[in-house]
Amino acid sequence: MISFRPKLFDTLPGYNRAGFAADLSAGITVGVLALPLAMAFAIASGMSPAAGIWTAIVAGFLVSALGGSRVQIGGPTGAFIPIIYAIVMDYGVANLLIATMMSGVMLLAMGAFKLGSMIRFIPLSVVIGFTNGIAVVIFISQIKDFLGLQIEQLPGEFFAKMQTLAAHLHTIQLPTVLLATASLAVLLGWNRVAARVAWMRRLPGPLAVLIIATAANALFNMPVDTIGSRFGGIPQSLPAFGLPELSLGTLGKLIAPALTIALLGAIESLLSARVADSQIDDRHDPNQELMAQGVANIAAPLFGGFAATGAIARTATNIRTGGRTPVAGMIHAGVLLAVVLALAPLASHIPLATLSAIVVVVSINMGEWHAFAPREL
Numbered sequence: 283m284i285s286f287r288p289k290l291f292d293t294l295p296g297y298n299r300a301g302f303a304a305d306l307s308a309g310i311t312v313g314v315l316a317l318p319l320a321m322a323f324a325i326a327s328g329m330s331p332a333a334g335i336w337t338a339i340v341a342g343f344l345v346s347a348l349g350g351s352r353v354q355i356g357g358p359t360g361a362f363i364p365i366i367y368a369i370v371m372d373y374g375v376a377n378l379l380i381a382t383m384m385s386g387v388m389l390l391a392m393g394a395f396k397l398g399s400m401i402r403f404i405p406l407s408v409v410i411g412f413t414n415g416i417a418v419v420i421f422i423s424q425i426k427d428f429l430g431l432q433i434e435q436l437p438g439e440f441f442a443k444m445q446t447l448a449a450h451l452h453t454i455q456l457p458t459v460l461l462a463t464a465s466l467a468v469l470l471g472w473n474r475v476a477a478r479v480a481w482m483r484r485l486p487g488p489l490a491v492l493i494i495a496t497a498a499n500a501l502f503n504m505p506v507d508t509i510g511s512r513f514g515g516i517p518q519s520l521p522a523f524g525l526p527e528l529s530l531g532t533l534g535k536l537i538a539p540a541l542t543i544a545l546l547g548a549i550e551s552l553l554s555a556r557v558a559d560s561q562i563d564d565r566h567d568p569n570q571e572l573m574a575q576g577v578a579n580i581a582a583p584l585f586g587g588f589a590a591t592g593a594i595a596r597t598a599t600n601i602r603t604g605g606r607t608p609v610a611g612m613i614h615a616g617v618l619l620a621v622v623l624a625l626a627p628l629a630s631h632i633p634l635a636t637l638s639a640i641v642v643v644v645s646i647n648m649g650e651w652h653a654f655a656p657r658e659l
Contacts, residue, residue, distance in 0.1 A: 284394045288348045288570060293607040301607060308605030309613025312355055312596050315486040316342070316614060317621060319596070319644070321509070321629075322488075322637040323358040324588075326423050327366035329375065331509055331629065332516045333586050334358050339618045341578035341590030346611025348577055350398075350570030351555040353562060355596040355611050356578055360644045361550050362543070362589050364419040369539045371438035377536055379526035379583035384533075384540035389547060390576030398568025401552045409549065410650045417649035420641060422447075427638035430458025430506065458506045458635045461499075465491050465639035486599070488640045495636035496628065510630030518626035521586045543579070543589045551575050551592035561601050595644070 316338050324334025338357035345356025369378045392398065419440065425447050426433050432453035437443050472487035482490075499508065509515060555566040571592070578590050600610055 286570070286573060287567075288574065288608070289350050289352050289567065290347055290608040293352060293609075297607065297609075302609065304604035305607055305610035306613055308600050308603040308610040310617050311484075311486070311603045312600045312605070312610065313614040313617025313621070314489050315599055316355070316357055316593075316596055316618060318488040318492045318637065318640055319593075320358055320618070321632070322640045322644075323360055323363060325427075325634065325637060326360075326363045326420065326641050327358070327588070328370035329366070329378075329588055330513050331632075332513075332521070333588055335516065335618060335622055336521055336585045337582050337587030337590050339615045339622070340585050340587055341582045342618070343612055343615035344578040344581055345551075345574050345590070345592065346608040346615070347574075348570075349574035349608065349611075350567030350572075351558055351592075351597075352564055352566075352607055353558050353597060353600050353605055353610070354551070354555050354566070354571065354592045354608075355600050355614060356551070356575070356590050357593050357596065358588065359550060359591055359593050360420050360641065360648055361413070361416050361546060362591070363423060363641075364416060365539075365542055365546060366589060367423065368438040371435075373532070373536065373539070376526045377529075377532055378539075378588060379586075380528060380532070381536040381540040382543060382583050382587075382589045383526075383580050384536060385543035385547065385589065386576045386579030386581075388540060388544035388576070389572050389579060392544070392548060393569040393572030393574075393576060396569045398548075398552060398570075398572045401549060401568065404549065409553070414649045414651065417645045420645040420648075424638045424641050424645070427507070427634045428459070428462045428642065430455030430462075430635065455506070457504055458633075461495065461504065461506055461633055462635035462639050465495055465633075465636040466642060468494065469639060469643045488643075491636060491640070492632065495633050496631045499633050500631040504633070507634045508630060509632045509634065512634065515630040516622065516626040518623060523584055526583055547575055547579065547589060547591040548572055550594075554592035554594040554597050557594060558597050558601060561598070562606065595647075 320334035320338040321331035324331050342357045426436055431450045433450050437446055468491045469487050476482035551571055552568050555571055559565055582590055
């Protein structure tokens with residue numbers, strides 16, 4: 283029998299002002315952290331930065347409101363980058379949105395038929411190998427913007443991508459390289475310094491480097507690509523609501539991409555929820571979580587968004603800053619919405635080199651590189 287009971291219902295009894303204050307603080311922190319990540323992941327996936335933000339807003343709200351975890355934060359993630367990029371290159375953006383909605387139906391069915399508990403039977407070595415492979419592909423995808431290479435469009439296939447990058451190395455832009463390297467250095471050193479400086483601990487590294495680089499670019503008008511020069515900025519308004527254009531002839535071709543999105547989303551979201559359980563001494567409902575992920579992936583494309591899942595880094599930040607109920611995740615979505623409606627014009631000055639550096643750090647951190655170290659028998 284299908285059971286649909288979001289974790290939110292279990293946390294509302296006894297909810298008080300102190301709990302809301304903690305959730306509010308965590309939600310604001312995660313919201314400002316999610317902003318640069320959502321834009322960076324969207325651009326790396328071949329989508330517009332606005333698509334990433336609206337994915338984080340719509341899917342993030344629904345994952346928290348309907349999910350089976352008290353602290354899970356949903357949105358676009360780095361693991362999806364190579365998959366989404368390949369689908370965009372092969373089928374186009376409109377078909378990506380359709381494939382995302384199809385994956386949402388699959389996830390909803392997986393949760394309804396109680397398949398969530400099956401995820402734990404996937405061997406750890408398979409998960410590690412898959413994650414590390416994705417990390418390498420993500421890293422390679424950022425070479426173009428990190429070096430400022432003049433390439434109109436990168437191929438989706440790995441070896442064709444490497445060949446194209448090598449053929450255009452002579453177009454490297456020194457100002458872009460310097461800015462990307464400086465951004466990378468700040469990101470890598472931020473947490474180490476923040477451990478000794480109280481006020482820095484309150485400001486996430488990705489947001490700090492985004493503010494610094496954007497301000498520098500606005501003041502000195504550096505010769506680097508920005509969100510404004512490539513995408514025309516971010517609209518300061520609500521996106522158009524509607525179904526993507528549907529062609530029955532392509533539905534059959536989209537089953538495999540949709541299944542890929544669904545399986546990766548299921549694995550990543552439930553792994554994230556399991557990690558969160560160990561940090562807050564709770565137990566998530568995997569089937570409810572899958573159903574929430576399904577609803578989120580059905581709804582996000584209606585607002586121009588794309589695939590979303592549970593985000594491990596944002597979930598960990600939510601826990602670390604005091605979030606203990608789904609209200610924190612709902613607030614994080616509200617913060618993103620407020621930022622878009624109030625500060626969207628400033629996004630035109632954000633350098634793509636800095637967003638590239640943020641994704642590079644994500645790729646480095648997501649890999650389980652120690653797992654490849656030889657062990658004594």
